[in-house]
Amino acid sequence: MERSGWPRLLPQGDAALVVELDDRIDRAVSERVTALADAMRRAAVPGVVELVPTFRSLLVHYDPLMLDFADIAGRARELLAGIAVAERRLRLVHMPACYDEELAPDLAEVAERTKLTPAEVVGLHGSVDYHVYMLGFLPGYPYMGDLPEPLRLPRLTTPRVRVPPRSIAIANAMTAVYPLESPGGWRLIGAVPIDLFDIGQEPPALLAPGDRVRFERVERARFDDLRAAFMAGAAKLAVEEVAA
Structure with missing residues (x-):
């Protein structure tokens, strides 16, 4: 449901439009952003070059x-009036995840700061x-929410110079994979x-705004086997379509 004063349609230079749907980070707002992007893609408006959901x-x-x-503002208003978030179908991605201590340099500290055990984290x-x-x-870095409340910690005071690719990370209300x-x-x-980004694939990003991700724990030996299989092109993620 729209709040008073929203949406706002604003020019971004002379070749872009920003459709602001709210001023807060909220899953319902994000669903409307994604639904509008889907509606614009289906409409195939001549002259639209690229859509970037935030x-x-x-x-x-x-x-x-x-x-x-x-022209484009009028078309956006028309499409906004007709979107139905509840009717959307979306992808649920089953993502293998390993929390082995060698791959999880901050897990022990997170457990200590949250007064949980590593297994509980x-x-x-x-x-x-x-x-x-x-x-x-x-490229391909997914901002994913919403992290369970007990795990919400601020970012590191001093960032790392190097984070290994494919690392699962948390900060505030979000989780992500580098x-x-x-x-x-x-x-x-x-x-x-x-890998969450591969320039040789179409699309190159594994995940997209509006997707759902379910992290499913695997032990280290299984993780290593899966890594080898994905690198060889011999494995695929389990992905299902579900209602929004």
Whole structure:
């Protein structure tokens, strides 16, 4: 349901429109963003170049030689009026996850700070289906919520210079998986055996805004086997379609 004063349709330069649906990070708001993006893709509006969903808005890049701001804003309003979030179908991705201490350098500290055991931290992390709010920071980096309340800790005071690719991380109300080696300030509690970004694939990002992700614990030996299988192209993730 829309709150008073929303949505806001704003120009972003002379070739993009921002459709702001709210001013808060909320799963219902994110669902509307994703539903609008889906509706725009289905409408195949001539001149629309790219759609970029974020936590609370949709950025629409368009060709100014084919459309002007009034054209694309009017089309966005029409589509917003007709979207039905409840009717959407989405992907539930079953993501193997290993919380072995070698792959989880911050797990013991997270357990200490939350007054839980490492096993309880792992159990809580895998107890919910996470919503992919958006991709950002790195190619294919999924911001996923909502992390169970007991696990919500701030970022590290001093970020790491190098975070290994495929590391599972947590910070505040979010969890994520680093697609590539990079600096990072989130707490590392495990790893997944599959690459989240591959420029040779179409699409190159494994996850997309609106997906659901369920982390399913595997032991280290199984994790190593899966990593080898994914690298060889001999394994696939289990993905099912579910109602929004």
